[in-house]
Amino acid sequence: xxxxxxxxxxxxxxxxxxxxxxxxxxxxxxxxxxxxxxxxxxxxxxxxxxxxxxxxxxxxxxxxxxxxxxxxxxxxxxxxxxxxxxxxxxxxxxxxxxxxxxxxxxxxxxxxxxxxxxxxxxxxxxxxxxxxxxxxxxxxxxxxxxxxxxxxxxxxxxxxxxxxxxxxxxxxxxxxxxxxxxxxxxxxxxxxxxxxxxxxxxxxxxxxxxxxxxxxxxxxxxxxxxxxxxxxxxxxxxxxxxxxxxxxxxxxxxxxxxxxxxxxxxxxxxxxxxxxxxxxxxxxxxxxxxxxxxxxxxxxxxxxxxxxxxxxxxxxxxxxxxxxxxxxxxxxxxxxxxxxxxxxxxxxxxxxxxxxxxxxxxxxxxxxxxxxxxxxxxxxxxxxxxxxxxxxxxxx
Amino acid sequence: xxxxxxxxxxxxxxxxxxxxxxxxxxxxxxxxxxxxxxxxxxxxxxxxxxxxxxxxxxxxxxxxxxxxxxxxxxxxxxxxxxxxxxxxxxxxxxxxxxxxxxxxxxxxxxxxxxxxxxxxxxxxxxxxxxxxxxxxxxxxxxxxxxxxxxxxxxxxxxxxxxxxxxxxxxxxxxxxxxxxxxxxxxxxxxxxxxxxxxxxxxxxxxxxxxxxxxxxxxxxxxxxxxxxxxxxxxxxxxxxxxxxxxxxxxxxxxxxxxxxxxxxxxxxxxxxxxxxxxxxxxxxxxxxxxxxxxxxxxxxxxxxxxxxxxxxxxxxxxxxxxxxxxxxxxxxxxxxxxxxxxxxxxxxxxxxxxxxxxxxxxxxxxxxxxxxxxxxxxxxxxxxxxxxxxxxxxxx
Numbered sequence: 001x002x003x004x005x006x007x008x009x010x011x012x013x014x015x016x017x018x019x020x021x022x023x024x025x026x027x028x029x030x031x032x033x034x035x036x037x038x039x040x041x042x043x044x045x046x047x048x049x050x051x052x053x054x055x056x057x058x059x060x061x062x063x064x065x066x067x068x069x070x071x072x073x074x075x076x077x078x079x080x081x082x083x084x085x086x087x088x089x090x091x092x093x094x095x096x097x098x099x100x101x102x103x104x105x106x107x108x109x110x111x112x113x114x115x116x117x118x119x120x121x122x123x124x125x126x127x128x129x130x131x132x133x134x135x136x137x138x139x140x141x142x143x144x145x146x147x148x149x150x151x152x153x154x155x156x157x158x159x160x161x162x163x164x165x166x167x168x169x170x171x172x173x174x175x176x177x178x179x180x181x182x183x184x185x186x187x188x189x190x191x192x193x194x195x196x197x198x199x200x201x202x203x204x205x206x207x208x209x210x211x212x213x214x215x216x217x218x219x220x221x222x223x224x225x226x227x228x229x230x231x232x233x234x235x236x237x238x239x240x241x242x243x244x245x246x247x248x249x250x251x252x253x254x255x256x257x258x259x260x261x262x263x264x265x266x267x268x269x270x271x272x273x274x275x276x277x278x279x280x281x282x283x284x285x286x287x288x289x290x291x292x293x294x295x296x297x298x299x300x301x302x303x304x305x306x307x308x309x310x311x312x313x314x315x316x317x318x319x320x321x322x323x324x325x326x327x328x329x330x331x332x333x334x335x336x337x338x339x340x341x342x343x344x345x346x347x348x349x350x351x352x353x354x355x356x357x358x359x360x361x362x363x364x365x366x367x368x369x370x371x372x373x374x375x376x377x378x379x380x381x382x383x384x385x386x387x388x389x390x391x392x393x394x395x396x
Numbered sequence: 397x398x399x400x401x402x403x404x405x406x407x408x409x410x411x412x413x414x415x416x417x418x419x420x421x422x423x424x425x426x427x428x429x430x431x432x433x434x435x436x437x438x439x440x441x442x443x444x445x446x447x448x449x450x451x452x453x454x455x456x457x458x459x460x461x462x463x464x465x466x467x468x469x470x471x472x473x474x475x476x477x478x479x480x481x482x483x484x485x486x487x488x489x490x491x492x493x494x495x496x497x498x499x500x501x502x503x504x505x506x507x508x509x510x511x512x513x514x515x516x517x518x519x520x521x522x523x524x525x526x527x528x529x530x531x532x533x534x535x536x537x538x539x540x541x542x543x544x545x546x547x548x549x550x551x552x553x554x555x556x557x558x559x560x561x562x563x564x565x566x567x568x569x570x571x572x573x574x575x576x577x578x579x580x581x582x583x584x585x586x587x588x589x590x591x592x593x594x595x596x597x598x599x600x601x602x603x604x605x606x607x608x609x610x611x612x613x614x615x616x617x618x619x620x621x622x623x624x625x626x627x628x629x630x631x632x633x634x635x636x637x638x639x640x641x642x643x644x645x646x647x648x649x650x651x652x653x654x655x656x657x658x659x660x661x662x663x664x665x666x667x668x669x670x671x672x673x674x675x676x677x678x679x680x681x682x683x684x685x686x687x688x689x690x691x692x693x694x695x696x697x698x699x700x701x702x703x704x705x706x707x708x709x710x711x712x713x714x715x716x717x718x719x720x721x722x723x724x725x726x727x728x729x730x731x732x733x734x735x736x737x738x739x740x741x742x743x744x745x746x747x748x749x750x751x752x753x754x755x756x757x758x759x760x761x762x763x764x765x766x767x768x769x770x771x772x773x774x775x776x777x778x779x780x781x782x783x784x785x786x787x788x789x790x791x792x
Contacts, residue, residue, distance in 0.1 A: 305705070309701070313701075316703060390486050390688060391489055
């Protein structure tokens with residue numbers, strides 16, 4: 001997702017924005033000129049086209065990358081981007097060093113899906129991607145999934161959560177026993193300031209409104225945390241879940257993530273299917289995590305050998321499968337699907353992917369209950385082309 | 397080796413060089429300004445400092461990267477860089493497509509060491525690295541290894557070969573049954589034009605002068621080549637050798653290389669010991685080769701599983717070893733050694749590495765026969781630092 005489905009039609013009240021963001025007007029103009037502050041293509045979200053959104057394509061001063069700026073009833077509002085969570089490579093030392101000033105840490109599940117912020121703007125729900133784009137599919141799903149009473153009473157709050165399940169056009173997962181796609185809250189923050197709810201208050205608030213939440217595994221003393229988390233991670237790994245986020249219940253210290261080996265390997269399996277389309281850093285980071293986890297878990301020869309085999313298989317099997325497929329004349333593709341109630345979402349989503357330069361082929365909608373499933377083949381051109389040329393005898 | 401041990405003291409006869417290279421003077425000036433044409437630090441090779449060498453840091457027009465330009469008795473001479481040899485990912489299709497216009501291909505061993513060009517300049521031998529630097533150690537070794545009668549009779553020829561063996565500060569290898577370091581010719585070319593000797597004539601010429609040569613496995617019809625080479629590759633793999641170069645005996649078509657799985661895995665083993673110092677592309681390319689070879693060799697489940705395990709072990713075991721070592725307070729280093737007759741080479745070589753920004757610790761010379769061995773610890777700062785910081789609990 002490197003391209004930008006943004007519109008060219010910029011109409012930002014520069015004076016007002018400068019005032020609201022406490023920046024100079026020339027700074028705002030510079031951000032617009034350098035395409036760091038960009039108008040968002042909303043895919044018809046704003047039906048009368050009166051509502052315009054602007055996103056930060058980089059972090060600027062203290063405003064996170066992906067933050068979204070807009071005007072409502074004459075006032076500016078800002079939906080803050082979701083801060084990147086750093087990773088523990090060695091859990092024990094990381095816990096000790098990072099959380100040394102607090103007594104307990106809370107552990108929640110890190111689900112495998114995609115990160116979405118859901119907010120209400122003038123009585124209408126919008127779902128923003130990590131980068132601050134309005135994803136028409138996620139927006140449609142959020143509008144269907146979330147009852148409006150939460151936003152009726154808290155129009156100034158933003159739900160940060162994971163969209164996950166099989167009807168997921170980015171990271172489809174069947175491991176959560178979800179029928180289609182659900183939204184799991186892991187953070188609630190105020191508009192403008194981005195100030196988060198304290199962990200337990202956030203969970204209470206979400207519960208009151210019947211919102212899905214990521215699993216809470218408990219709050220542990222720093223002394224117990226390493227063993228407890230290691231045991232949670234092993235259990236999560238067995239059911240192919242991704243990992244955990246370790247949080248300061250007071251939400252003062254930054255959270256830290258830690259993932260299961262099985263999740264690294266699943267990532268590698270998917271990435272090596274499309275070996276020439278995925279960034280080299282993606283492979284590397286996942287491989288390195290395996291090394292650190294093996295050291296920390298003090299693995300014996302049998303466990304180590306199992307890990308080595310698993311790693312090698314996660315890399316080679318999907319790549320070999322892709323090469324064979326292309327050799328036999330089949331184009332490899334990432335098969336995903338979406339589920340919609342309103343057929344008009346399909347063409348809007350198609351246009352959204354087109355603007356992101358994603359090469360995707362949509363099948364005809366198949367009716368399922370009162371909804372439709374659309375299968376999408378995302379073509380990975382570079383892997384197809386490279387493999388094809390190798391099969392023709394071209395040299396590397 | 398990203399830095400450049402070049403001198404700042406440029407004294408090139410621009411007019412003469414332009415004339416010799418058939419370029420405009422302003423082009424030559426531009427190459428000097430943009431540091432594409434650079435004076436080479438010769439480490440005292442030219443004792444009276446009258447001889448100056450200039451190297452091409454990029455290919456320019458038809459002059460290969462690494463080509464070396466100098467003046468001798470008022471005339472310019474050029475030692476052409478060694479052209480990059482492309483790789484077959486799928487041997488069968490590559491042979492068919494690349495060599496379709498000829499009837500037979502010759503197969504020689506691709507040895508695992510480092511690529512050196514040896515030439516005689518005014519009665520004195522110099523050894524140039526792939527990039528066109530004068531390596532003081534390689535030069536000293538070449539002067540010791542090569543009798544002068546070859547260059548006495550062929551001062552206009554350049555020997556292209558592999559320096560290999562255990563006393564090798566770049567790629568030490570014990571697999572060739574070499575006591576210290578030897579030089580194996582794989583190409584002989586004319587100065588200036590870079591015109592190569594035909595394969596069989598080159599082998600004959602080298603034999604006449606008693607020069608070491610890379611192994612010649614035979615000349616095969618295109619019909620037989622794939623099976624013959626696959627069988628050679630399997631045998632070479634078993635003894636941990638690297639692979640083969642497949643050549644047009646007439647030296648008209650470009651040669652093609654193909655390597656053993658064991659060599660890929662050995663590369664990975666070495667690279668993952670220094671996981672944070674080695675480029676991500678290095679890992680990636682070696683992993684991808686494994687996938688293609690497995691498909692081409694039509695491996696069954698047992699063979700595939702063996703390959704997966706081998707790949708996983710080549711990646712994880714050295715990395716885990718490094719992490720454990722750093723965790724226990726030992727700095728990891730690449731342990732290599734050189735062997736010299738003349739003690740003065742040591743400090744020159746030390747200066748050479750310093751200019752290349754290689755962080756290396758030299759031990760005291762140990763006498764062995766009429767020579768000295770110097771152990772060198774090349775420190776891989778980035779891997780040491782990264783691993784140390786992870787062990788201290790820093791986040792990734």
